[in-house]
Amino acid sequence: MSSMSLWFSLTFVVIALLLSMWQKLGLEKEIAIGTVRCAVQLLAIGYVLQFVFHTDHPIYQALVIAMMIGVASWNASRRGDGLPGILWRVTASLTVTATLTMSLLLVLGLIKPTPQYLIPITGMIIGNSMIVAGLFLSHMKRETETARGEIEALLCLGANKKQAIHGVLKRAVKASMIPTFDTMKTIGLVQLPGTMTGMIIAGANPLEAVRYQILIMFAFSSSAAISAALISALAYSSWFTRESMLRP
Amino acid sequence: MASVLSLEHLGKQLPTQQHTWLFSDITVDIASPEITLIMGKSGQGKSTLLRLLGLLDTADDGTIRHLGKTPTEWGPEKWRMSVSYVAQQPVMLPGSVEDNLRAVSRLHKRPFETELARTWMEAVGLGEMDWSKQAAQLSGGERQRVALVRSLLLHPTVLLLDEVTASLDTISKRATEELLVDLHRREGTTLLWITHDWEQARAVGQRIWFLAGGRLLEDSPADRFFEGPQTQEAQEFLSAHLVQKEDAPCLP
DSSP states (O other), X not given: OOHHHHHHTHHHHHHHHHHHHHTTOOOHHHXXXXXXXXXXXXXXXXXXXXXXHHHOOHHHHHHHHHHHHHHHHHHHHGGGTTOTTHHHHHHHHHHHHHHHHHHHHHHTTSSOSSHHHHXXXXXXXXXXXXXXXXXXXXXXXXHHHHTHHHXXXXXXXXXXXXXXXXXXXXXXXXXXXXHHHHHHHHTTTSOOOHHHHHHHHTTOOHHHHHHHHHHHHHHHHHHHHHHHHHHHHHHGGGGBOTTSOBOO | OOOSEEEEEEEEEOXXXXXXXXXXXXXXXXXXXXXXXXXXXXXXXXXXXXXXXXXXXXXXXXXXXXXXXXXXXXXXXXXXXXXXXXXXXXXXXXXXXXXXXXXXXXXXXXXXXXXXXXXXXXXXXXXXXXXXSXXXXXXXXXXXXXXXXXXXXXXXXXXXXXXXXXXXXXXHHHHHHHHHHHHHHHHOOEEEEEOOOHHHHHHHOSEEEEEETTEEEEEEEHHHHHHOOXXXXXXXXXXXXXXXXXXXXXXX
């Protein structure tokens, strides 16, 4: 793709801007910031990846993955604003999820241990886990408020924190995982997902591209389950004080 | 022997206005098992006081002890098993009436006391209730009694009762009062009971705590409180009730 073509792609942003102005949506600033950030971030990561692939040194690959985990953790933990220690809990669950899933992919020989495979696939796993963790925290916040009476009734019967919040936790874990499995059900029928599209555009055989997409989706199912289980196990106590009282 | 419950300089600030006390400096002791009724106008912090004692809320000042030990020394779960709060608005756990009654057995892996549960359900006027009925379908009064029996099966040393008979008809209310008084006599359960019902306070109360102006103004034997309250506020509270009672229309 030439630089000129890239500039022409701004036409789509101009359409969004014009629609926002015409409908008086007041989204012009958001669209402008989004456009600049999207372009700068992607160009930056493009240069970084070029450098990392070129040098082929594990330390740089680890740094890129650490940055991905850091940004994803910060983003997901914003859903749990006000909960003590939520950032490190999300970071831990994303790190473990990424490590376990990637280890499994490598041990089973499903991907090659090269930065070209490791970095993009780890990024996708982290991204999906970030969505799961963010959804879990949002659902937990809402559910805990709705089921406050139920949790306190259980505490009054001598339940420990885990027993008291178990019902809420189960509902939140389920709700955070549903989008991943819903996507699996409609994938290929509604939209052609990123990996597959990218490979096809780059000239790969569509059947080869589909194989990789299936691999990614299956990896997502396990990473969604692992990250939901981990974040729920690590974070449920954040809703209680040290004296096992439900936070106001 | 250590007191059943002791409160030392207990205070709670208003959640919305820091440094404004809902109540403060409550120092009182329940040396041996008894039935204490907590009275006072609405908004004096009676429910909050019970929630502090049930470890559902944090005090901003002071300490509480149960049988000589603080909540930290007990551990929150053990404390709540011994000092159990029964809410004014009873919340049913998901599932059937039986699921609710079995909650304590399930949580603490104890055998379910079926006969005792049946006896107590009968005592509160729910002998005919179908235990397989969904708890969410119960009326307010039924919920209140099921929630009470659910807590009684915990066999706590202290029961913190927050207007637990408020939504009951006269017959069910009397039956529930009798059960609780009987429990106190037979098992030595201490009852700390918020009520706005004067007949109830006179009938079952051995001692009255009267809260007003953010303070525990009276801690007296029930007879003495109703015959001659010590403070101006309690006297006004009593006379307001008498006026209210005289003004009440007589039903045919």
